[in-house]
Amino acid sequence: MSSETLSSTTDVKNLVHPYTNLGDHLNKGPMIIDRGEGIYIYDNHGKRYLEGMSGLWCTSLGFSEERLVNAAIAQFKKLPYYHLFNSRSNTPAIELSAKLLEIAPKNLSKILYANSGSEANDAAVKLVWFYHNAIGKPEKKKIISRLRGYHGVTVASGSLTGLPANHLHFDLPIDRILHTDCPSYYHGAESGESEEAFTQRLINNLEQLILKEGPETVGAFIAEPVMGAGGVIVPPEGYFEGVQKVLKKYDILFIVDEVICGFGRTGMMFGCDTFNLQPDIMSVAKALSSSYLPISATMISQAIYDKIAEQSDEVGVFAHGVTYSGHPICAAVALETIKIYQEDNIVAHVQEVAPHFQKRLHALASHPLVGESRGIGLIGAIELTQDKASKKPFDSSVKIEKRVQENVAKHGVLVRGIRNAIALCPPLIITIEQIDELFDSLEKGLDEVLEDIEKSAVSV
Ligand SMILES: Cc1ncc(COP(=O)(O)O)c(C=O)c1O
Structure with a gap:
């Protein structure tokens, strides 16, 4: 079975996937990752993603270090x-x-x-x-x-x-x-x-x-x-x-x-x-x-x-x-x-690019869906809220973090929704231009979810 012919719904049923809603997942199936290059990975349909989470906060040198x-x-x-x-x-x-x-x-x-x-x-x-x-x-x-x-x-x-x-x-x-x-x-x-x-x-x-x-x-x-x-x-x-x-x-x-x-x-x-x-x-x-x-x-x-x-x-x-x-x-x-x-003096590289990462991260604090942005170095998160003043989180049925995660993925960037937050932890080798690519997609994803929420509020 080649990776292109794998069906994400039927051929993966033998695995127990950690940190996955197992019931949900049986209907939809996982995203299957096939190969990696630098800070990017490709799924089994050939779509490219910037890995904004270094996998599980871990692939510091990206996916193709010879x-x-x-x-x-x-x-x-x-x-x-x-x-x-x-x-x-x-x-x-x-x-x-x-x-x-x-x-x-x-x-x-x-x-x-x-x-x-x-x-x-x-x-x-x-x-x-x-x-x-x-x-x-x-x-x-x-x-x-x-x-x-x-x-x-x-x-x-x-x-x-x-x-x-x-x-x-x-x-x-x-x-x-x-x-x-x-x-x-x-x-x-x-x-x-x-x-x-x-x-x-x-x-x-x-x-x-x-x-x-x-x-x-x-x-x-x-x-x-x-x-x-x-x-x-x-x-x-x-x-x-x-x-x-x-x-x-x-x-x-x-x-x-x-x-x-x-x-x-x-x-x-x-x-x-x-x-x-x-x-x-x-x-x-x-x-x-x-x-x-x-x-x-x-x-x-x-x-x-x-x-x-x-x-x-x-x-x-x-x-x-x-x-x-x-x-x-x-x-x-x-x-x-x-x-x-x-x-390669990775610490010096992080010190060089992290201010830009943190600047883009903190700029998101003014987004209507964001209650707080926080981070240090090349790690950060935004906290999603339905009301900035009271910090009221969205009801879990809204699945806000999942919606943001999925919308951002459509724009070619993987981030991780954790409860009401979106976490970012890109490979340490990320460049300034790639940091912009990450945040541009995150912003687009957030805007789309906001638009969606506003639309459904109007139609209620
Ligand atoms: C801070 C911290 N400690 C321990 C662990 C557990 O590591 P592992 O998943 O390799 O067992 C993790 C995993 O994400 C972690 O983030």
Whole structure:
């Protein structure tokens, strides 16, 4: 069956498509993507789209980076698989680790590999638990995450995720996972509350939660520097400074989830650099390999490593790892990806084009359908509203974000509707002209949906 002869309604019925309304989808079928070139992809009918979301916030170098293909082929020929268990290792995993530590926040010094962001965060949870057992604080196990945070879907990381759909009917969250406020001033501010007062309230709430639970029971706090799947929430000024003070006060570890923000997305190499975060544990995935192959990493401080090493000596082994931890082909591609970031100075490129991206994004705030536009670096979102003054969202039956997403796609650009927001996260190699192409199509899509809504209001 060639890709042109695939029927999107009948031939895909054997798949379970994640984050898809499965009932709906059986009638209509998915958009089938066939090939990619630069920041563009083509569907199986040959229509071209600018990928305004880098797939799932991940293909930082676009869809046709030859160096990554060649790195994979070379490693395939040399050694297609070897593991890191039982005192064995492989060269790409060793070289990648040195490279990652060269660019990561300075206090991180050891790396544990897996395949996905979810597994990296699951490992972070297990390491927090193992560490607190090692230092004789077996009670200090609760982990605080945030509402709207997204950390994955496995049992522990799905519990950390603070979105109802990831919990409902899955029997999540598991115990010992707590959720505190989402730092969105737009969604969470009380009437008349200043941004500063809002931020302080959230920091106080976090401290109150810790005190209520007992600081001796709280082991870690996890956060994305900028929330991605929660709707691109950029924290207000002073938020992380206040949070980190509270964590230090109660001796609580800080896990920073850099799965989306890592590798230049926010305008610095890591979200930690942009927001001055000092992680004890940091998870990375996605842009680690520009998503050409699955690989993720949980990075930890030397202090944590030392205690874990001591404890595992006592057990005999450190009994955590997966078959594909540090897979040599994935590691070789990730290593090449970071070399490209360094040689092409991807951070400087983001800093050069991001002001234009943010200017076009913020210009949308005056559109009648937009309540807020927010972003940093090359990530952003617009919040759709039916009433700017009251910030009233559209009823879910209007499917506003889906309509915008589909109209924009008609104009050759893929964006992602998330609840009432439209998210943007293009490949980091995007040019100024392509940023204009993205926003021109987004504007057209928004105008058409507005016209549609106005028409239906008249006809009611
Ligand atoms: C911030 C963040 N953490 C973790 C994950 C989970 O990664 P994966 O889907 O590779 O398991 C995601 C996925 O979108 C993410 O955005």
